[in-house]
Amino acid sequence: MVAEADIQSAVVELLRRTVVKLPSDVEEALERALDAEVDETPTMQLKAIMENIKLAGEGNTPMCQDTGVTIFYVTLPKNCEIDVERGIIDGVRRATSEVPLRPNAVHPITRKNPGDNVGDGMPYINWKVGSNDFIEITVMTKGAGSENMSQMAMLTPSQGVKGIKEFILSTVVRAGGNPCPPMVLGVGIGGSSDICMKLAKQALLRPLNERHKDPEIAGLETELLEALNMLGIGPMGLGGKTTAIGLNIEYAYCHTASLPVAVNVQCWAARRGTMRIHPDGRSEFLTPEE
């Protein structure tokens, strides 16, 4: 039997792993970026990033001081009776002091900081009910430097794919060096204003080396990524060959009269973690890989 305490401890461990180690697809993409650079400045930036990743792993410390806000994606088994929400909230609280995570969550108006990353609506949890017998929990610890560069637009259907490309291009140019490039771009197309923003963030959960299952969308992902890397923003916006190490698109059907599009900007520290908690209480950590 899974108990609430198991969830809590597993969430602390998941958060620790997530802020300390990058998923292998992200690390590999960064290594390739380092290989591709020839100039001194971008090479130095990427070397510093790789050295930093190594030091974080060795010291079991967060790779970046901005451990973000915690956005969860949970799939529950049918008839789940335990209070997973409590477990997650208490887990975040404990992780904040134990890992430690930086206390980032503040009241949006008073800016008061409770100090434990917990407040109304934070951690934010997206719920789904699945058909497995385990609880699957994915967390994204999302930093502000990159998040602040995110944008959405309500395009008109006549603007079409060109409009979408224009919007993504202008978002990346505007972001420049701010989101700690090489960046990852999560693009959400369709749905409604709120749905496309959610899709954009969800797109960041897909490994960078996995293309969309729809070949047309997959083609668009590749085309956009290649084109954006011709911009020359480079690591940390100091110039160079790699501006983005990944671009994932997710879409949803939308109203015939609208074309919402959103870009969620992610930094090189594209942290995400996934675990499963099995009915016998055993937790299995999938991402980042051991």
Next chain:
Amino acid sequence: MTKRLKTPLSENDVRSLNVGEAIYLDGVVYTGRDEVHIHALEYLEKGKNIPVDFKGAALFHCGPIMRKVGEEWEVVAAGPTTSSRMNSLEPQFIEKFRPGAIIGKGGMSQPTIDAMKQYGCVYLAITGGAAVLAAKGLKSVSGVEWYELGMPEAVWILNAENFGPLTVGIDTHGKSLFADVSDKVKENEPAVRERLGLKK
């Protein structure tokens, strides 16, 4: 070529630097973000005592994760924050407090570039997010001021040793690496647009 400099920086040191140079710092480094800028300028206006001397200092745009071990503070992670958030406050801060270097990420806008030229201050870019590497160069903590602003917003007084690598992003000659890159990006944009099948 890599230079090693010691804080507080002399105006000579600062004015000898050029964009693109890599440097390492030794000596005291202060952290300060939005709130520290606002606070310091307010204190100055009201004639209140400011607990640290920013003259020739290295001001690090950073909200670190700190840990108290016994009585001592320790730096856990200390990467830079986005400097452009301080764009509206920095020119005045430089004029009033005369720091020698601002350390951060992403670069700063023209009024800051102008203030740096006029008063002798450089912008040093440190790899964003590389917080553990940065912490490695911040050997110890001498103290903290304005802690009531919160852990990330307080002024942490840190002792740097071989802190870097830092890239001179803005020098005292009015040159900005970030402006150069954004000019290049503008030059590259037509080719990118063509590749995407967009109008030039």
